[in-house]
Amino acid sequence: MSTILVFGHRNPDTDAIGAAIGLARLEQALGQDAQAVALGKPNAETRYALDHFGLKAPRVIERAAPETTDVMLVDHNERQQSVADIADLTVHKVIDHHRIANFETTAPLYFRAEPVGCTCTILTRMYDENDIPIPGDTAGIMASAIISDTLLLRSPTTTDADRNALAHLASIADISPDAYGTDLLRAGTDLGDAQPATLIGRDAKSYTMSGTEVRLAQLNTVDPTDILDRRDEFLAAMRAEAEHAGYDLFLLLITNVLTTDSDVLVVGDPLDAVDAALTVTIRDGHAFAKGLVSRKKQIVPQLTRALAQ
Template sequence: MKYVIGHKKPDTDSICSAIAYAELKNIEGDNAKPVRCGPINPETEFVLDKFNVDIPQEIEDLSNKKVILVDHNEYSQAAGGLKKAELKEVVDHHRIGGLVTSNPIFFHCEPVGSTATIVADIYLNKNKEIPQKTAGILLSAILSDTVVHRSPTNTEKDTEIAKKLSEICGVDIEEYGKEMLKEKSKLGEKEPRDIILGDFKEYEFGEKLVGVGQVETVVPNEVLEQKNQLLQEMKKITTQENYNTLILLVTDLLEKDTEALITGETQNFEKAFQKEIKNNSATLKGVLSRKKQVIPPLEDTMA
C-alpha cells in the first residue's frame, strides 16, 4: 500500500491532489490510498461535498510506510515519520526543500499554479479518462491555488487544464470560482490561533526557522479588527515553537493587497521587502502569493 499525502495544515490543492493521484495509481494497478495530516478547511469541505467525494483518512505518522508526497517536498511541512518512511514519489509545484532518499525516485516538480494542474496533466498524457468527480475536485484545487486565475502564480498551463476540467465536470469557471472565494473567506467563529495556523507553513532558511500563515479573504477587516489578539497569540507561538520570525499574511482577494503581521525578528523582513514595520505590520501592495511573492525574497535575504 502506498499512502498519497499532502502537507500539514492541508489546503484544497493538497487534499484534492492526493485523492486524484491515488485514484490514478489505482487505475494503473498500483495499490494507493489518499490520506491527510490535519483537519480540512471550510473551502475544502465545500468542494468535497459539492462533488460527493469522501474526506481522506487522517494519519499522523508515516514511519515504515510507502509514501507519495503531493503539494510539498520539505520535511518541515510533512507528516511525522517521513524520514523513517520509504519515499516513492513526489508531485509538487513548490521550491525544492532538501529531501534526501537512498534510491532514485519519481520526482515531478513544475512551476505552475497548482499541484492539481500537474496531476490532471499526468492523466491526460497517459490517456487516462478523468472521472467527472475527479475533474471537479482538480478544477477546484486549481481555482483555489490560483485565486480563480488571478494570482501571479497562475500560468497558461493552469488556465488550459482548468478549461478542460470544467468541460468534463460541467462547471462554469467564473461562476463557480466566485462561490469558492466566498467559502475561502469564511472564518466562522475561529479563535486567533486557528486563524494563524489555518493555512500555515514552516520554512528553514539556513539556520533560521520561519513560520508563514495566510488568510485569503474578500473581507479582510474581519481579520484585521482582531489584530491585537492575533499579535498576542503570534508572540506566544513564536516563543513556543522557537521561530526566528512568524508572519501572518492577510490577503485581500478583491484589492489584491496583503497586510503582513509580524512577530519575532523583523530586520530581514524589512530588508527583503524594503518596508518599515510599524506596530508589527506592513502593507504589501500587489502581493497575493506566499509561494511566489513572499518566500523567495525572504529566502534570498535570510539564507
C-alpha cells in the same frame, strides 16, 4: 509492496487534498494499491469543494507506519511540512510546484516539480500522458485546487498551463470556473467563531532559511478589517506560537481575494529582512503590501535571499 499512502502537506489546503485524491486515483487506474490520506482536516474552502462534488474527505493520519512504509507526496517536499515519520518511509513519488529543500532519499524515486500555479495542473498532464480519463468528481476537486491556488487565475503564480488545465477540468466537471470559483473562494473566507490561536494555524507552513526558522500563515478574506480590528489579539497569538514552537519569524498574510492585496502581520526578528524582502516597512507588527498574494513566489524566494545576506 504494501498500500501506498498519498498525502499533501500539514494543514492541508485544497491543492494538498485535491492532489492527493487525484494522484491516488491515477495510481489506482495504473494498477497500484494507492490510497489518499491527509495530514489534517480540510478547511472550509476544501469542505465546500468536497461537498459540491460528493467526495468524502480523506482520513487524517499523524504517522504512516506501522500501516505502511510506502508513500507518495503531493504539493510539498520539505520534511518539516510532511508526515511525522517521513524519515522512516520510502517515498516513491513526489509531485510538487514549490521550491525543493530539506529533502533527500536513500532510494531512487519519481520526482516531478514544475513552476506552475498548482500541483493539480501537473496531475492533469499526467492523466493525459497516461491516457487515463479523469472522473467528473476528481476533475471537480482538481479544478477547485487550481482556482484556490491561483485565486481564480489572478495570482502572479498563474501560468498558461494552469489556465488550460482549469478549462479542461471545468468542462469534465461541468462547472463554470468564474461562478463556481467565486463561491469557492468566498467559502474559504468564512472564519466562523474561531479564535486567533486557531486561525493562525489554519493555513501555515514552516521553512528553514539560512538557519532562521520561519512560519508563514495565510488567511483569505473579503474584508480584512474584520481581522485587523483584532490585530493585537493575532499578534499575541503569533508570539505565543513562535515561542512554543521555536520560530524566529512568524508572518501572517491577510489576503483580500477580491483586490488581491495583503496586509501582513509580523512578529520576531530580523524585521529588516522582512522589510527588504517584501519592500514594505513593518510598523507595530503590521504593513500593507499591494499585490502580494503568493507565499511561494512573492515571499519565500525573496525572504530566503534577504536572510542569507
